[in-house]
Amino acid sequence: MSAPNGSAPVLRVDGLDVFYGGIQALRGVSLDVRKGELVTLIGCNGAGKSTTLKTVSGMLKPKAGKVVFQEQPIEGRPSHDIVRRGLALCPEGRRIFPNLTVDENLDLGAYIRSDRAEIRSDRDKMRGLFPILAERAKQLAGTLSGGEQQMLAIARALMSRPKLLMLDEPSLGLAPKLVEQIFQVLANLKREHVTILLVEQNARQALQVADRGYVLETGRIVKDGPARALADDPDVRKAYLGG
Amino acid sequence: MADFFNFLLNGLSIGSIYALIAVGYTMVYGIIKLINFAHGEFYMFGAFVGYTALMFAFGVPASGGEPGYLPLLAAILVAGVATAVLAVIVERLCYRPLRNAGRIVALLSALGVSLFLQNLGQQTVSANYRKFPPTIADSRFPRSEVPLDSIQPGDIFSRNVILTYAVIAEDGRPQQRSATVALAGEPVEAGQLAQARALAQNSALEAHAYSYARVTINNKQALIVVTLLLVAAGLYLLVQHTRFGRAMRAVSVDFEAAQLMGVPVDRIISGTFFIGAFVAGLGGVLAGGMYYERIDPLMGLMPGLKAFVAAVLGGIGSIPGAILGALILGMSEKMVEAYVSSGLRDAFAFGILIAVLLVKPSGILGRFEGEKV
Ligand SMILES: Nc1ncnc2c1ncn2[C@@H]1O[C@H](COP(=O)(O)OP(=O)(O)O)[C@@H](O)[C@H]1O
Ligand SMILES: [Mg+2]
Numbered sequence: 001m002s003a004p005n006g007s008a009p010v011l012r013v014d015g016l017d018v019f020y021g022g023i024q025a026l027r028g029v030s031l032d033v034r035k036g037e038l039v040t041l042i043g044c045n046g047a048g049k050s051t052t053l054k055t056v057s058g059m060l061k062p063k064a065g066k067v068v069f070q071e072q073p074i075e076g077r078p079s080h081d082i083v084r085r086g087l088a089l090c091p092e093g094r095r096i097f098p099n100l101t102v103d104e105n106l107d108l109g110a111y112i113r114s115d116r117a118e119i120r121s122d123r124d125k126m127r128g129l130f131p132i133l134a135e136r137a138k139q140l141a142g143t144l145s146g147g148e149q150q151m152l153a154i155a156r157a158l159m160s161r162p163k164l165l166m167l168d169e170p171s172l173g174l175a176p177k178l179v180e181q182i183f184q185v186l187a188n189l190k191r192e193h194v195t196i197l198l199v200e201q202n203a204r205q206a207l208q209v210a211d212r213g214y215v216l217e218t219g220r221i222v223k224d225g226p227a228r229a230l231a232d233d234p235d236v237r238k239a240y241l242g243g
Numbered sequence: 244m245a246d247f248f249n250f251l252l253n254g255l256s257i258g259s260i261y262a263l264i265a266v267g268y269t270m271v272y273g274i275i276k277l278i279n280f281a282h283g284e285f286y287m288f289g290a291f292v293g294y295t296a297l298m299f300a301f302g303v304p305a306s307g308g309e310p311g312y313l314p315l316l317a318a319i320l321v322a323g324v325a326t327a328v329l330a331v332i333v334e335r336l337c338y339r340p341l342r343n344a345g346r347i348v349a350l351l352s353a354l355g356v357s358l359f360l361q362n363l364g365q366q367t368v369s370a371n372y373r374k375f376p377p378t379i380a381d382s383r384f385p386r387s388e389v390p391l392d393s394i395q396p397g398d399i400f401s402r403n404v405i406l407t408y409a410v411i412a413e414d415g416r417p418q419q420r421s422a423t424v425a426l427a428g429e430p431v432e433a434g435q436l437a438q439a440r441a442l443a444q445n446s447a448l449e450a451h452a453y454s455y456a457r458v459t460i461n462n463k464q465a466l467i468v469v470t471l472l473l474v475a476a477g478l479y480l481l482v483q484h485t486r487f488g489r490a491m492r493a494v495s496v497d498f499e500a501a502q503l504m505g506v507p508v509d510r511i512i513s514g515t516f517f518i519g520a521f522v523a524g525l526g527g528v529l530a531g532g533m534y535y536e537r538i539d540p541l542m543g544l545m546p547g548l549k550a551f552v553a554a555v556l557g558g559i560g561s562i563p564g565a566i567l568g569a570l571i572l573g574m575s576e577k578m579v580e581a582y583v584s585s586g587l588r589d590a591f592a593f594g595i596l597i598a599v600l601l602v603k604p605s606g607i608l609g610r611f612e613g614e615k616v
Contacts, residue, residue: 057503059499059502059503078502078507079502079503080502080504080505080506080507080508083503083504083505084505088503089503091499091500091503095497095499095500095503096500097492097493097496097497097500097501098496099492099495099496100489100492100493104489104492107486107489108489108490108493108501108504108506109504111486111490111504111505111506112504112505156504160504160505
C-alpha cells in the first residue's frame with residue numbers, strides 16, 4: 001500500500017465502466033482517496049468527471065467496476081443509502097432548493113441525522129464559515145446570487161458530517177473574486193482535515209489546493225500523481241494550464 | 244339579500260368538498276407532476292368504506308335515530324386510512340414503474356386506474372345508488388327554541404317557526420320530519436298550532452319548535468367546512484414545519500438533489516399519496532355519505548373533475564391554491580345555479596378550466612414552471 005499514512009483508502013474506485021445508453025462515458029476509471037486528503041479530478045468539459053462522481057454517489061449504476069467506501073462495496077446502492085454511510089456530493093450546478101429557505105436547505109443537508117442539538121451547532125458553524133448564510137437565513141434560497149448559492153450548496157453538503165465530501169465544479173460560472181473565495185474555503189476545510197474529492201475544470205487552482213490529482217480524458221484516467229508534480233508536468237501544463 | 248348569503252354558505256360547503264379532493268390532486272401533482280385521474284375514485288372508495296363501517300361495525304343504534312358524532316368520526320378515520328393504503332398500493336403498482344416513462348404514459352395509467360376502480364365497483368357492489376346510513380341529526384343554526392306551549396293563536400313571529408319531530412318509518416326506525424308552525428309576520432292559526440302540538444305529542448323522538456335566523460348553515464355543511472379548516476391547518480403544519488414536509492418540498496423541485504441529501508424519495512412519494520388519499524377518503528364519507536346520503540361507484544367522477552378544475556384554478560401544485568380555487572369554484576358555481584340556470588352550473592365550472600388554461604395556466608397562486616426537460 002502506497003498510502004502515506006499506511007491506512008486503507010476512504011474511497012477506492014476500481015475499473016469503472018459507465019454507459020449512457022449505448023455510449024460509453026467511463027472506461028476503466030480507477031482512483032482512490034485517503035483520509036484527510038484533498039484529491040482533485042481534472043479534465044475538460046465532457047471528459048466524464050461528473051459521471052464519475054454520480055456513479056460513486058449512486059445516481060448512476062456502473063456496467064463494470066467497483067466502488068468501495070470505507071471498505072464496503074457501495075456500487076449499485078441507492079444514493080440516499082450512500083449518503084447515510086458518510087459520502088456527500090455537492091452536485092454540479094449547485095442544485096440548492098430554491099423554494100426552501102437558506103436554513104431549510106441546511107436542515108435538509110442534515111436529513112440523515114437526528115441529533116437536533118448537534119445539528120443546530122453545526123448550523124452555527126456553517127454560519128461562521130459563510131456569514132452570508134446567517135444574514136439570509138430566512139430568505140428563499142432561490143433569491144441568493146450564484147456565489148451565495150454555491151456557498152450554501154457546500155455548507156448543505158457539510159451538514160451531513162460526511163466522511164468524504166465530493167464537489168463537482170464548485171467554481172463553475174462564478175466571478176474571479178468568488179472563485180478565490182471558494183478555493184479559500186476548500187483550503188480551510190482541508191486544514192480541518194475534511195477528506196475531499198474535488199472535480200474541477202479550473203486545473204490551475206485545483207492543483208494548487210490539492211494533495212494529489214488525477215487527469216481524466218474522454219473517460220480514461222491518463223495521468224495521476226502529487227498535485228505539484230502534475231502542475232509541473234509539461235503535458236498537463238500544455239493541455240490544462242495554458243502552456 | 245339573505246338568500247344571497249345562504250347561497251354563499253351553501254357554495255362554501257360545496258367548495259369545501261371540492262377542496263378536500265383538490266388538495267390530494269395538487270400534492271401528488273406537486274411531487275411527481277402526475278395528474279392522478281384516479282383521485283376521484285379514492286373519494287368514492289372512502290365513501291364505500293365509511294358505508295361498510297357504519298353498516299356493520301359502528302352500526303345504527305337499535306333504539307333508532309342517528310349514531311352520532313363518535314361513530315361518524317370512527318367511520319371517517321377507518322375510511323381515510325383504508326383509502327390511503329389503497330393509494331399507496333396504486334402508486335406502487337401503477338405509477339412507480341412508469342416514473343421514467345414520461346408524463347403521458349403515467350397519465351394514461353392514471354386514467355386506467357380510474358376506469359378500473361369504477362368498473363370494479365360496479366361489478367362488486369353494483370352500479371345502483373345506495374342510501375348511506377344515517378350519521379348525525381340534521382339541524383340548522385343559528386336558531387332559538389320556541390316552547391310550543393308558549394305559542395298562542397294570533398301570535399306574530401318575525402321569523403318562521405318550524406317544528407322538528409320524528410315518525411316511525413317503514414324500516415321501523417324513527418325518521419326526522421319538520422312542519423311549519425308559524426310563518427314570519429303572520430298570525431299563528433289555531434288549526435295549524437293544534438296540528439303541530441299533535442305531531443309533537445306523537446313524535447317518536449323529542450320534538451322541538453325553533454325560529455331560524457334569516458341566514459343559516461346546516462350542521463353537516465358546517466362540519467364539512469370545519470373539517471376542511473382542520474385539514475388545511477394540519478397540512479400547513481406538516482408541509483412547512485416538519486422534516487417530512489421539508490423533504491416533500493425538496494423532492495418536488497429536485498428529487499435527485501433530495502436523494503443526495505439522503506431523502507428516501509420513494510417513501511416521501513408514498514407518504515404524499517397516503518396523505519392526499521386520506522383526505523379524499525374522509526371527504527367521501529363526509530360529503531357523499533353524511534351530506535348527500537347517496538353513494539355509487541361513479542360518485543367520484545364529477546367531484547373529481549371539479550376538484551381538478553379547482554386545483555388548476557388555484558395553481559396546480561399549490562395546496563393553498565387548491566383550497567382557494569375550490570372555494571371560489573364552489574361559491575361561484577352555486578351563484579350560477581341560483582341566479583342564472585342550474586343547467587349551466589357544470590358547463591360554467593369547465594368553462595373556468597378552459598379560461599384559466601388560456602389566460603393564466605399557472606393559476607391564482609401557482610408559479611409557472613413550464614415543461615420540465
Ligand atoms: N445524461 C446523459 N446522457 C447521455 N450522455 C451523457 C449524459 N450525461 C453526460 N453524457 C456524456 O458523457 C460524457 C461525460 O459527461 P460528463 O461526465 O458530464 O463530463 P464532465 O463532467 O467531465 O464535463 C460526455 O460525452 C457527455 O456528453
Ligand atoms: Mg461535469
